[in-house]
Amino acid sequence: MFQTKITELFQIEYPIIQGGLQGLGTSPLVTAVSQAGGLGLITAGSYPDKKAMLSDIEQVRANTDKPFGVNIAIGIRRPMDEFVEGVIEGGVPIVFTSGANPEKYMKKLKQAGIKVVHVVPSLRFAKKAEKIGCDAVVALGYECGGHPGLNDTTSMVITPRIAKELSIPVIAAGGFSDGKGLLAALSLGAEGIQMGTRFLAVRENPIHDKIKNRLIELEATDTSIIKRSINKPARVMKTEVSKKINELENQGCTVEQLLPYIGGEAYKALIEKGDVNQGVISLGQVVDAIDSILPVSDLINEIVKEAKDELYRLNKLVVFSQKEGVFVDD
Incomplete structure (x- = not known):
């Protein structure tokens, strides 16, 4: 088990979070991710209205007693006010926001006791998110699928920069799909990872x-x-x-x-x-690492095991000197 500020904040077993997936972040996938020890996120934009979203939220609750949240993309396609009201009415404990500034919703969400996380592509936006009361931020690297922002800054650069400057927890996103990636994110100062592209290729995802x-x-x-x-x-x-x-x-x-x-x-x-000649789908560069379609539970267990194995391997590269109280080269 990995215990980080994010696992403590969300009361989850592993610091692995499902990204927002338009039309796909619905109860089958969300349930599977949360049940496996990560944090599943209902994608509000997948539903025609608040009523439909609330119905699917109840479906998640019927299938797992583990924590889950809702992802709300603000100002991307349509007004999201009713969906913000929906998460409050539905008693959802965690909300991830992306796109435009969530400040106009913060008072209502915080009064309802909801933990709010905002997705940011730069340090400037990260500081703003902290200032308006967000509980954590997602540092989004250029490698990501979807909207990486205008700065073209990779996860290896943006993650430690934001983690160094903020006092709230940072979640790394963009280029993460396995245990080595999880361990790398933690070493960069993040408290967890968010994956979107990798969760496309799991059995519970409803995509064709x-x-x-x-x-x-x-x-x-x-x-x-x-x-x-x-x-x-x-x-x-x-x-x-x-x-x-x-x-x-x-x-x-x-x-x-x-x-x-x-x-x-x-x-x-x-x-x-499954018609790729119709429309476009967000996809991160980490698709390069996908070589199998697994059940969500197997994927998360595989990520955690690989992270632990890699940590053990790295620990063997150094020797601890009790006399000096420091790590020294072997």
């Missing part, structure tokens, strides 16, 4: 099997950054659709011209039918 099987074949170079032209860069799976988007952007297209490719209907066809 065609996509899962495709992930096993992909490399880090099979991702692409789109939407730079509108200052909302996103890393996605490289497909003919993403190439078309890049072409349009290079030609100075409008947002309206991009909508047929990045809109909700195209994305729905991709995740439900």
